[in-house]
Amino acid sequence: MSIEGRLTIDLYPGAGRPERVGIQSSRPLQAAKIFRGKTPEALLEQLPLVFSVCAVAQAAAAARAIQEALGLQVNGSVDAARLLLVQLETAREHLWRIAIDWPGFVGEEPDAAQAAPLQALLPVCRKALFADGDAFALRADCRVTGAAVEAPIARLDELLTGLVFGCSPSEWLTIDSAEALGEWSHGKASIAARLLHDLSCRGWQALGATDCRLLPALSATALNRRLDTPDADRFIAEPVWEQHTCETTPLARQYDAALVRSLRSRYGSGLLARLAARLVELAGIPGTMRQLAAQLGSDDPVPREETLPPGTGIGQVEAARGRLVHRVEFAHDKVKRYQILAPTEWNFHPAGVVAAGLGSLAESDEAILHSQAAMLVNAVDPCVGYELRVH
Amino acid sequence: MCLALPAKVVAIDEATDTATVALGEVKKEVSLALVSDVHVGDFVLIHVGYALNTISQEEAERTLQLFAEAGLVGEKQS
DSSP states (O other), rough: OOTTEEEEEEEEESSOOOOOEEEOOOOOOOOGGEEEEEEEEHHHHHHHHHHOHHHHHHHHHHHHHHHHHHTOOBBBBHHHHHHHHHHHHHHHHHHHIIIIIIIGTTOOOOGGGHHHHHHHHHHHHHHOOOOTTTTSTOOOOOOOOOOGGHHHHHHHHHEEEEEEEIOOOOTTTTTTHHHHHHHHHHHHOSSSHHHHHHHHHOTTTTOOOOOOEEEOOOHHHHHHHHSSTHHHHHHHSSSSSBOEEEOOOOHHHHHTSSHHHHHHHHOOOHHHHHOOOHHHHHHHHHHHHHHHTTTOOOOOOOOOOOOOTTTEEEEEEEEEEEEEEEEEETTEEEEEEEEEEEEHHTTOOTHHHHHHHTTTTTOOOOOHHHHHHHHHHHHHOOOEEEEEEEE | OOOEEEEEEEETTTTTEEEEEETTEEEEEOOOTTTOOOOOEEEEEEETEEEEEOHHHHHHHHHHHHHHHHTOTTOOOO
């Protein structure tokens, strides 16, 4: 039952802080090779079956890569509808972390049932947008207006208000300072508020703060050049950009949000900034979905920014855990090469942001060190199970 | 890059909202908290101890076939 692989994270305590941090991955990174020899249609049908955890983001990245490679024009409505589904999937993943993992950090049992209604919302939204077919088919069509998704977005607002924020997500987004966040988290019933309050009481706000580089915007041309090399498999397993490890996380995306900036200036890019960035991102999703919904009905083609070699395409999508990159090469209408570069490989690089954060933990009590490390790993969030060992 | 495994539900414990699922010869306990209306004999996608959603037997078999093509499972897991 370890087909999906796992991470093994080892901390070797030293004088004052860990002497060494080891991160090993057994994730099956070459599974995408099974698409070699398949048609684009078969690939788009089979890919979400294999990569089913963030299946929407995976399918969106695949569709972008394939359409680029085949020179197919996508209209604005289809593109907006797909991104709308990616946003909803991101909300689901964030809420799962909050409902399933966060209770354990304050000594409570997971409350996964809280997150179940959001799982049910995804197929509802998908059907509302693509009533006549698959959202990620080569010639998918979306003929609805924003009104079609008003109800699911309102339901998302309602769920997030009740389960996480205790006020509407848009109202919560007015919290723009460490002080205001402290006021919000004090005395609130939601697990998110209680965890943030608990963190502050323990003085753990700055835990694991590092100054790891954020993954910059990467052009399709630059990514194509890097992935079309003999050592591409090694790059996919342990990616670095311009000789630096980089992070691609909710914190990286929300780095300049007012609240995250306030927390960073006080505590650095540590545990509190990471958890708050997840909340900022989650609170912003209904608004982002409404903006995307306003673009539904557009027949304007999505402009293509770059031209890669014929038959080659790159698709980039911001998935829940970070940037997801797909690359495809076709020859004679069949896939010649398929590659996936996932955010977990950037973030859990043996010398990456998690390794650096763990290496900064100055705690001598083994049990407390284990708790701190587990929170830090969870705050970045690998998409596989992991074993954390303090030696 | 994240895989979830299709597995068959072979027993359900309603008191704990968990199920015993089988993938080939291997059995495992998973939480059913994220899914509803699951019955013995159904197929579910499992990931890190949770059933994520139910899928048809056909989808489960096709997924396992794809995993087999990738060399991740044997051919006769389902």
